[in-house]
Amino acid sequence: MSNVNGKRFLKPGKYLMMGNVAMAEGALSSGLKFFGGYPITPSTEVIEHLAKRLPEVGGCCMQMEDELASINAVMGASLVGAKAMTATSGPGLSLMTETISMAANIEIPFVFCDVQRCGPGTGFVTVPHHNDIGLTRFAGNGEFEVIAFAPMSCQELFDLTITAFNYAETYRCPIFILSDAYLGHIHEVVNIPPKEEILKRVIDRTIPKDTKGAKFTYEDIKTHKLTIPKPYIVGTEFCPPLIIHLPHNQDGILMPEENSLRFMKIMIDKIRDNIDKISLTEEYKLDDAEIIIISYGLPVRASYRAVDLARKKGIKVGIFRLITVWPFPKEKVKQVVAGAKAIIVPEMNYTGVIAEQVERVTDLNIPVIKVPKVATLHHPDDILKAIEEVAK
Amino acid sequence: MSDDVRYPSEKPEHPYFDSSFSGMLLGTLVSRFCGGCGYGSIGQLYTRVFEDEKLDPKLYPLVIGIGCYSQIFFLVHKNAQKMLTLHGRAPAVATGMKMANPKMKPIIFSGDGDCLGIGGNHFIHLCRRNLDCILFIFNNSIYGMTGGQAAPTTLYGAMSTTTPYKMFEPRSDGVELALAAGASYVARTTVAHPRTLMKYFKKALKHKGTSVIEVITPCVTYFGRKNLDNLGSKGEKGEIMDTGGKMFEWIKKNSIHINQAKFMSKEELFNKYIIGEFRYDPSKSEYSEEYKKIQNIAMKGD
Numbered sequence: 001m002s003n004v005n006g007k008r009f010l011k012p013g014k015y016l017m018m019g020n021v022a023m024a025e026g027a028l029s030s031g032l033k034f035f036g037g038y039p040i041t042p043s044t045e046v047i048e049h050l051a052k053r054l055p056e057v058g059g060c061c062m063q064m065e066d067e068l069a070s071i072n073a074v075m076g077a078s079l080v081g082a083k084a085m086t087a088t089s090g091p092g093l094s095l096m097t098e099t100i101s102m103a104a105n106i107e108i109p110f111v112f113c114d115v116q117r118c119g120p121g122t123g124f125v126t127v128p129h130h131n132d133i134g135l136t137r138f139a140g141n142g143e144f145e146v147i148a149f150a151p152m153s154c155q156e157l158f159d160l161t162i163t164a165f166n167y168a169e170t171y172r173c174p175i176f177i178l179s180d181a182y183l184g185h186i187h188e189v190v191n192i193p194p195k196e197e198i199l200k201r202v203i204d205r206t207i208p209k210d211t212k213g214a215k216f217t218y219e220d221i222k223t224h225k226l227t228i229p230k231p232y233i234v235g236t237e238f239c240p241p242l243i244i245h246l247p248h249n250q251d252g253i254l255m256p257e258e259n260s261l262r263f264m265k266i267m268i269d270k271i272r273d274n275i276d277k278i279s280l281t282e283e284y285k286l287d288d289a290e291i292i293i294i295s296y297g298l299p300v301r302a303s304y305r306a307v308d309l310a311r312k313k314g315i316k317v318g319i320f321r322l323i324t325v326w327p328f329p330k331e332k333v334k335q336v337v338a339g340a341k342a343i344i345v346p347e348m349n350y351t352g353v354i355a356e357q358v359e360r361v362t363d364l365n366i367p368v369i370k371v372p373k374v375a376t377l378h379h380p381d382d383i384l385k386a387i388e389e390v391a392k
Numbered sequence: 393m394s395d396d397v398r399y400p401s402e403k404p405e406h407p408y409f410d411s412s413f414s415g416m417l418l419g420t421l422v423s424r425f426c427g428g429c430g431y432g433s434i435g436q437l438y439t440r441v442f443e444d445e446k447l448d449p450k451l452y453p454l455v456i457g458i459g460c461y462s463q464i465f466f467l468v469h470k471n472a473q474k475m476l477t478l479h480g481r482a483p484a485v486a487t488g489m490k491m492a493n494p495k496m497k498p499i500i501f502s503g504d505g506d507c508l509g510i511g512g513n514h515f516i517h518l519c520r521r522n523l524d525c526i527l528f529i530f531n532n533s534i535y536g537m538t539g540g541q542a543a544p545t546t547l548y549g550a551m552s553t554t555t556p557y558k559m560f561e562p563r564s565d566g567v568e569l570a571l572a573a574g575a576s577y578v579a580r581t582t583v584a585h586p587r588t589l590m591k592y593f594k595k596a597l598k599h600k601g602t603s604v605i606e607v608i609t610p611c612v613t614y615f616g617r618k619n620l621d622n623l624g625s626k627g628e629k630g631e632i633m634d635t636g637g638k639m640f641e642w643i644k645k646n647s648i649h650i651n652q653a654k655f656m657s658k659e660e661l662f663n664k665y666i667i668g669e670f671r672y673d674p675s676k677s678e679y680s681e682e683y684k685k686i687q688n689i690a691m692k693g694d
Contacts, residue, residue: 033492034488034491034492036488052690055683055686055687055689055690055691056687056690056691058687058691060491060492060683062487062488062491064484064487064517065513065514065516065517066513068481068484068513068514069481069484069487069513069514069517070484072477072478072481072484072485072487072488072514073484073485073487073488073491074488075477075485075488076455076484076485076486076487076488076489076490076492077488077489077491077492078488078492079475079485079488079489080453080488080489080492080493080496081492081493082492082493084488084492098478099478099481102477102478106475234453234473234475234489235450235451235453235473235493235495235496236450239473241413241470241471241472241473241474242413242465242474242475242476243473243474243475243476244475244476245476245477245478
């Protein structure tokens with residue numbers, strides 16, 4: 001890329017970018033300083049691009065000995081205050097789960113990119129399969145909530161990565177970006193906004209001015225409301241004397257048993273209470289829709305076409321798109337599907353993880369129709385067929 | 393025995409009481425280790441060096457792996473920034489910390505099962521990169537925390553709960569591994585030689601590069617109580633090592649200085665610990681400094 005000026009931001013303008021590269025640039029824009037990774041198709045372009053770009057901005061890109069090491073190095077870097085990230089695919093994700101649960105428990109922010117591929121082992125590495133959706137929700141042992149983004153274009157990979165880093169700093173829980181083999185390798189036009197515009201969006205890692213007294217506490221001293229404090233940084237004043245991966249109390253240090261329930265409540269409720277702020281969704285022609293398509297990621301693109309085709313035939317159909325897959329916006333979905341004739345959930349997996357979530361919150365008499373596809377994209381006709389069958 | 397006798401209410405007279413974390417937190421010196429364990433001494437020695445050298449806690453974070461020694465945080469210096477990491481992953485966490493903040497010099501506490509068993513890969517690659525940090529391997533030749541299972545370092549012929557007849561696998565040697573992998577300062581000592589341990593620790597603090605210090609420590613509860621001091625070899629009369637004193641004696645007897653070991657045969661050195669300094673190479677390039685050069689090249693380009 002000739003327009004790289006050796007700095008954190010690309011010159012504003014339009015670029016033809018690969019999905020993985022767009023995500024890496026998004027991360028750099030939001031101030032990425034450490035990347036630990038292990039090569040795994042289809043996520044290799046991320047580490048390749050960052051190996052070149054991160055030293056230019058004074059950061060560090062390390063190719064570690066395995067996935068376990070890369071995620072632990074990312075955690076270590078995040079502990080000392082660097083914005084850190086890793087990218088992998090399904091097999092790497094399953095290795096990393098142990099550290100994900102630990103990072104969630106010590107509430108260390110980091111962003112985790114999962115470029116999903118088909119199958120374990122060697123698998124079909126160049127074809128997409130949204131088979132890690134369930135794994136990301138329940139990654140690791142212990143109780144915690146995660147936030148997962150499902151972008152559908154290269155522009156979104158750029159933009160949502162910045163949002164993901166902001167969420168990591170704010171909510172201090174594992175943040176996933178659920179890309180896939182096709183989205184990661186697709187080349188699309190990405191519009192890079194000017195530096196000032198990006199900087200306005202980015203939340204930086206800072207230590208509070210007053211580090212004494214209300215250190216690491218969740219309870220606002222005046223109002224007694226629970227708040228999410230800024231993440232601590234090892235190597236500064238703003239750090240507890242002991243960082244422990246056990247239920248700890250409000251001061252962030254110890255693990256008395258009576259605090260465990262309260263600790264779990266904090267871990268879960270910090271996401272559940274803020275679900276309205278966290279959850280990003282998109283609506284398309286929903287106002288008079290009788291049939292509702294609920295989807296995320298690449299199948300949404302086919303759904304847009306299918307809806308337009310169906311509307312021409314007079315079928316009232318609309319799309320409710322989940323930009324953040326987890327936490328699942330239960331109340332929002334309930335409102336949207338109230339009174340619908342049917343719900344169609346096109347997903348790139350056979351299980352229908354999100355379809356099950358939709359079934360969980362809808363009335364029993366509303367049919368939830370899965371349109372599964374594995375290792376290949378949805379054709380608009382596939383979804384149109386499902387719409388027409390329901391509309392009969 | 394009444395509680396008053398076991399836990400005297402007056403403050404114990406201990407030179408480093410005020411510096412220890414448990415002294416600050418609980419007002420009393422708490423050790424969760426069994427009688428005869430060596431980790432108490434190690435925590436104490438760490439605190440002593442920390443105090444003597446006036447280490448800046450912000451630059452010397454303490455990364456602790458998982459094992460019995462995880463409870464050492466009660467005894468180490470109150471100001472040290474300590475973090476408990478996952479089983480075997482402490483070297484990887486330290487790598488991330490060091491590279492994100494190159495001013496730091498992480499001190500890693502790790503055990504034999506932690507570092508040579510589950511985290512062997514991270515250990516090898518830490519040594520290979522020659523990252524500026526200090527890695528302690530506490531070798532008690534048993535998995536103490538889980539109840540006395542065989543470790544990769546368990547000596548031949550020893551009993552453990554997973555080798556109820558006898559240990560038959562060849563043991564792994566942390567020092568040999570570190571030397572082969574390329575660590576620039578490698579030493580082994582025992583808890584029975586505390587001044588040497590402090591000397592090595594102070595030397596490692598001044599050294600730039602990976603310092604691997606293996607410390608042989610006794611485990612009375614799960615190793616000593618179940619083993620004879622001749623480790624079951626035939627024809628010799630052995631004694632069960634059921635006290636800390638006996639185990640210390642055994643460790644001293646079983647440790648041979650490197651200078652002495654040069655003149656001994658392989659058979660004579662079987663099941664023995666060779667102690668001393670194995671390598672001190674300050675000239676070897678350090679990883680974060682090498683990366684700094686890469687950053688300079690990258691920043692210069694267009």
